[in-house]
Amino acid sequence: MDLARHGATPAGGVNRQALSMEEIAARRTLLQWAAGLDLRAGTDDAGNFFLRMEGSEPRAAAVLTGSHIDSQPTGGKFDGAYGVLAGLECLQAFRESGVRPRRSIEVVAWMNEEGSRFAPGMMGSSVFSGARTLPEILEVRDRQGITVRSALTTMQEAFPDLPRWELQRPLHAYVEAHIEQGPLLERHRRNIGVVTGIQGKRTFEVTVTGEQAHAGTAPRAERKDALLGALRAIDALCELCRDEADLARFTVGRMDLLPNAPSVVPARATFSIDLRHPDSCVLRELGDRIQAVCEHHAEPCGVRVRELSTSMSLEFPLAARELIEASARRLGIPSMEILSCAGHDARYLHEVCMAGMIFVPCKGGISHNEAESVEPGELADGARVLAETLWTLASQA
Amino acid sequence: MDLARHGATPAGGVNRQALSMEEIAARRTLLQWAAGLDLRAGTDDAGNFFLRMEGSEPRAAAVLTGSHIDSQPTGGKFDGAYGVLAGLECLQAFRESGVRPRRSIEVVAWMNEEGSRFAPGMMGSSVFSGARTLPEILEVRDRQGITVRSALTTMQEAFPDLPRWELQRPLHAYVEAHIEQGPLLERHRRNIGVVTGIQGKRTFEVTVTGEQAHAGTAPRAERKDALLGALRAIDALCELCRDEADLARFTVGRMDLLPNAPSVVPARATFSIDLRHPDSCVLRELGDRIQAVCEHHAEPCGVRVRELSTSMSLEFPLAARELIEASARRLGIPSMEILSCAGHDARYLHEVCMAGMIFVPCKGGISHNEAESVEPGELADGARVLAETLWTLASQA
Numbered sequence: 001m002d003l004a005r006h007g008a009t010p011a012g013g014v015n016r017q018a019l020s021m022e023e024i025a026a027r028r029t030l031l032q033w034a035a036g037l038d039l040r041a042g043t044d045d046a047g048n049f050f051l052r053m054e055g056s057e058p059r060a061a062a063v064l065t066g067s068h069i070d071s072q073p074t075g076g077k078f079d080g081a082y083g084v085l086a087g088l089e090c091l092q093a094f095r096e097s098g099v100r101p102r103r104s105i106e107v108v109a110w111m112n113e114e115g116s117r118f119a120p121g122m123m124g125s126s127v128f129s130g131a132r133t134l135p136e137i138l139e140v141r142d143r144q145g146i147t148v149r150s151a152l153t154t155m156q157e158a159f160p161d162l163p164r165w166e167l168q169r170p171l172h173a174y175v176e177a178h179i180e181q182g183p184l185l186e187r188h189r190r191n192i193g194v195v196t197g198i199q200g201k202r203t204f205e206v207t208v209t210g211e212q213a214h215a216g217t218a219p220r221a222e223r224k225d226a227l228l229g230a231l232r233a234i235d236a237l238c239e240l241c242r243d244e245a246d247l248a249r250f251t252v253g254r255m256d257l258l259p260n261a262p263s264v265v266p267a268r269a270t271f272s273i274d275l276r277h278p279d280s281c282v283l284r285e286l287g288d289r290i291q292a293v294c295e296h297h298a299e300p301c302g303v304r305v306r307e308l309s310t311s312m313s314l315e316f317p318l319a320a321r322e323l324i325e326a327s328a329r330r331l332g333i334p335s336m337e338i339l340s341c342a343g344h345d346a347r348y349l350h351e352v353c354m355a356g357m358i359f360v361p362c363k364g365g366i367s368h369n370e371a372e373s374v375e376p377g378e379l380a381d382g383a384r385v386l387a388e389t390l391w392t393l394a395s396q397a
Numbered sequence: 398m399d400l401a402r403h404g405a406t407p408a409g410g411v412n413r414q415a416l417s418m419e420e421i422a423a424r425r426t427l428l429q430w431a432a433g434l435d436l437r438a439g440t441d442d443a444g445n446f447f448l449r450m451e452g453s454e455p456r457a458a459a460v461l462t463g464s465h466i467d468s469q470p471t472g473g474k475f476d477g478a479y480g481v482l483a484g485l486e487c488l489q490a491f492r493e494s495g496v497r498p499r500r501s502i503e504v505v506a507w508m509n510e511e512g513s514r515f516a517p518g519m520m521g522s523s524v525f526s527g528a529r530t531l532p533e534i535l536e537v538r539d540r541q542g543i544t545v546r547s548a549l550t551t552m553q554e555a556f557p558d559l560p561r562w563e564l565q566r567p568l569h570a571y572v573e574a575h576i577e578q579g580p581l582l583e584r585h586r587r588n589i590g591v592v593t594g595i596q597g598k599r600t601f602e603v604t605v606t607g608e609q610a611h612a613g614t615a616p617r618a619e620r621k622d623a624l625l626g627a628l629r630a631i632d633a634l635c636e637l638c639r640d641e642a643d644l645a646r647f648t649v650g651r652m653d654l655l656p657n658a659p660s661v662v663p664a665r666a667t668f669s670i671d672l673r674h675p676d677s678c679v680l681r682e683l684g685d686r687i688q689a690v691c692e693h694h695a696e697p698c699g700v701r702v703r704e705l706s707t708s709m710s711l712e713f714p715l716a717a718r719e720l721i722e723a724s725a726r727r728l729g730i731p732s733m734e735i736l737s738c739a740g741h742d743a744r745y746l747h748e749v750c751m752a753g754m755i756f757v758p759c760k761g762g763i764s765h766n767e768a769e770s771v772e773p774g775e776l777a778d779g780a781r782v783l784a785e786t787l788w789t790l791a792s793q794a
Contacts, residue, residue: 182611182614203660216646216671216740217579217646217738217762219643220639221643225648227652228635231631238625246618249612249616251659251661251662252624253658255657257650259650260650262648262651264650265650266650341614343613365614368661369609
């Protein structure tokens with residue numbers, strides 16, 4: 001609740017976009033809390049923030065936990081922030097118990113997970129893990145024309161004393177706690193979700209080009225109506241993705257017509273495709289057929305399909321999943337396996353160390369929404385399982 | 398070409414929207430030309446401009462011709478302007494021939510036919526003819542928030558000496574010359590179209606309301622996707638309007654999604670319907686079924702249908718059509734009957750006096766477009782038929 005004051009909106013949510021003044025103020029609050037726990041703080045060239053509890057074997061690869069504190073423009077209090085604060089809570093508990101972990105434990109706040117100000121998201125974690133390079137992200141601009149480079153410089157100026165730690169440092173493991181952003185845990189009355197993996201996602205932009213014409217004079221037979229072309233293509237794509245098990249997620253969330261005037265037959269329709277499937281093979285196959293399906297059904301209009309991003313489905317290693325499940329069992333907290341349908345920074349950490357995720361329920365499955373809400377008891381259960389898991393990992397040789 | 402300098406665009410068209418500085422400058426050019434022909438000029442409370450050649454029986458109801466000089470934002474040189482200038486050309490020819498008509502003949506430039514700055518269009522002619530009242534139009538605002546009232550005041554200040562003539566003055570007849578805005582005259586190699594009538598038009602705004610959801614987490618079966626609801630409704634409406642003869646004109650020119658974000662299942666889709674049919678009965682029947690068809694097919698989404706405007710198809714009186722046809726025949730210019738698929742000011746004049754229209758070809762049927770083009774010989778033929786027709790009408794007892 002204290003962190004949620006940074007960027008608080010009248011409707012009870014937060015607007016705390018990456019590297020905004022509000023997010024910088026929230027970072028300062030984090031640093032103050034970390035100082036109270038005698039944690040060492042550092043950043044890296046990608047603007048990620050780390051808060052470190054030194055282990056008894058400080059040169060051993062650290063155990064990392066955390067998430068992000070940036071939000072959607074009309075976001076909730078818990079998405080991302082929970083993972084960072086649950087991590088801090090664990091370190092505070094270890095400290096107050098007077099114990100010291102063998103491996104160092106760090107809490108991270110990744111730079112720009114949401115991607116709503118600077119696209120694409122998961123910027124900090126992708127650069128930290130080496131999936132993207134620093135130059136690739138620095139020239140990205142927000143809607144005001146501000147580059148990531150200049151926004152990073154501004155943020156770094158606010159924390160001149162923070163040491164710059166290396167990108168791609170070796171890690172022992174990464175565990176991220178997060179709200180589910182879906183209804184399953186609530187529906188099954190389990191406070192802990194052991195995340196099995198993250199479903200893959202391919203995004204496309206489809207442009208259908210027809211011919212502008214007068215709505216009163218152009219006969220149906222002579223029209224090349226871009227909206228109707230797009231409509232037929234979308235209908236066929238829905239059919240392509242329709243599966244009995246209801247696993248494929250096909251969404252057209254955006255559609256823009258040109259000239260978008262009531263009495264003009266549309267000359268151009270541009271629409272987005274967000275395609276996800278837990279099975280990478282199916283995701284690949286469905287995505288690869290989009291171009292042909294659009295071309296066939298948009299006739300006599302022309303079609304251009306551009307793939308904007310591709311991330312295949314991934315499965316977290318069994319060892320991480322079993323560890324989390326065992327932690328929950330030891331604490332007597334009912335858990336269940338669950339697939340993450342949304343993307344998370346853990347996707348990139350999975351590439352460089354053993355990674356896992358812990359989900360807690362969120363009310364009604366509502367997220368990316370100012371109404372986001374979680375019960376304090378559920379948040380506490382998640383933090384307890386995280387603490388148990390971190391301690392086990394930090395004790396490993 | 399001289400008039401087209403007012404609001405000229407780099408692509409060879411005009412941007413001369415109603416009551417803009419450019420249109421006011423064009424009005425001044427008209428007044429200068431009228432002064433050179435010793436015409437009397439006047440305006441009315443709706444901002445229409447009249448240029449009058451006094452007849453030998455000045456108290457007899459006048460014969461009116463003309464059109465409009467306002468344009469679409471990316472309009473052509475001829476749409477509207479041709480009707481006004483052809484009228485002026487006729488008066489000049491009468492004057493140079495040393496003849497004087499029995500009834501007075503007036504050329505009118507109607508205020509805001511296009512409706513692109515202030516909606517709806519045909520404002521001046523609708524108020525002149527009593528179909529709309531002055532108060533109904535005065536508070537209409539453009540995108541900048543400027544009211545018709547204040548734009549009219551600005552225009553009137555530019556012409557302080559112009560007498561204010563009455564709205565709804567009695568008229569003997571109205572004849573409007575206009576480019577066809579379609580391909581038929583060109584295709585049939587006729588320079589004159591005797592317009593049989595204006596096809597009716599009903600416009601609607603349909604709002605489909607679904608439920609916003611996360612593109613990655615929400616299963617297909619639980620979604621209420623507003624875009625898919627809208628697409629099903631549009632598909633069914635296309636089917637409803639599909640006729641063998643290809644007479645019905647059904648257009649969805651505008652579609653706006655909310656929140657229109659690639660990874661969010663649309664919560665709301667709003668789309669326009671522009672429905673036209675030459676047969677008023679069919680137009681009424683098709684339009685009346687829209688609500689039910691949308692409701693049935695948009696399920697499980699909710700639907701609201703709002704009718705924005707209604708104008709039934711009209712037929713110009715046989716007397717006017719025969720007069721125009723006979724004028725063309727006397728001059729040896731091939732003509733054909735033709736239906737106006739677009740709306741014109743003549744629609745409103747038809748309510749108060751005998752009205753008719755003369756079409757001339759336009760290249761490729763292209764209009765509402767900076768590429769609009771007409772051959773000088775075709776424009777001259779139209780003006781000759783107009784002169785013949787006006788003279789006959791003005792000679793009637």
